[in-house]
Amino acid sequence: DSGVTQTPKHLITATGQRVTLRCSPRSGDLSVYWYQQSLDQGLQFLIQYYNGEERAKGNILERFSAQQFPDLHSELNLSSLELGDSALYFCASSVTGASSTDTQYFGPGTRLTVL
Amino acid sequence: AQSVTQLGSHVSVSEGALVLLRCNYSSSVPPYLFWYVQYPNQGLQLLLKYTTGATLVKGINGFEAEFKKSETSFHLTKPSAHMSDAAEYFCAVSGPLYSGAGSYQLTFGKGTKLSVIP
Numbered sequence: 001d002s003g004v005t006q007t008p009k010h011l012i013t014a015t016g017q018r019v020t021l022r023c024s025p026r027s028g029d030l031s032v033y034w035y036q037q038s039l040d041q042g043l044q045f046l047i048q049y050y051n052g053e054e055r056a057k058g059n060i061l062e063r064f065s066a067q068q069f070p071d072l073h074s075e076l077n078l079s080s081l082e083l084g085d086s087a088l089y090f091c092a093s094s095v096t097g098a099s100s101t102d103t104q105y106f107g108p109g110t111r112l113t114v115l
Numbered sequence: 116a117q118s119v120t121q122l123g124s125h126v127s128v129s130e131g132a133l134v135l136l137r138c139n140y141s142s143s144v145p146p147y148l149f150w151y152v153q154y155p156n157q158g159l160q161l162l163l164k165y166t167t168g169a170t171l172v173k174g175i176n177g178f179e180a181e182f183k184k185s186e187t188s189f190h191l192t193k194p195s196a197h198m199s200d201a202a203e204y205f206c207a208v209s210g211p212l213y214s215g216a217g218s219y220q221l222t223f224g225k226g227t228k229l230s231v232i233p
Binding site: 002042043045048056090092097099101102103105106107108109 | 147149151157158159160161164166205209219220221222223224225226
């Protein structure tokens with residue numbers, strides 16, 4: 001158990017809908033990362049937050065957004081969903097995210113299926 | 116910018132045989148390298164990491180990896196495979212997303228699925 005929790009574990013929805021994925025980091029970790037894992041793209045970094053502020057953006061679509069709250073939990077919002085958004089979404093956390101030696105600890109993921 | 120190449124999307128070994136999973140990296144800064152394992156329907160678990168110092172890094176579950184700068188490699192090995200090692204393994208390099216960025220992200224390889232034959 002990494003100490004990172006994600007809810008829900010599974011999500012099934014229809015095209016055009018909007019969903020919210022939730023992540024709670026390990027105790028003491030200030031940085032949260034979101035990744036998308038799909039068969040064709042592999043593991044792709046989406047976005048990083050540090051202590052409530054957006055720190056870096058990767059391959060995140062404009063239809064997707066995220067935020068980190070004062071209690072450090074984070075939410076990833078996916079809107080106008082398309083079939084191609086079906087994937088595993090992982091959250092990870094680290095102490096700072098400002099050091100290349102920081103270890104990222106991953107949650108169990110949320111499997112999103114768009115029908 | 117960083118990149119990781121994992122040679123072999125699928126590797127099969129017999130139980131008790133040597134496990135060798137290959138990883139080559141490209142990095143514009145001194146590389147910090149990680150191996151993660153993903154068991155079916157689970158998240159990624161850190162196996163080991165290289166930051167500085169000793170180039171032979173020991174991890175959990177009997178795995179180790181050797182950082183070879185001249186070969187830009189960080190191959191993962193285990194002397195004797197066990198059935199419970201069947202999983203997908205990801206090599207990753209840590210670095211700034213872009214030049215001058217004040218934060219570091221992981222760039223992952225495509226993964227190698229390890230099958231262990233009884």
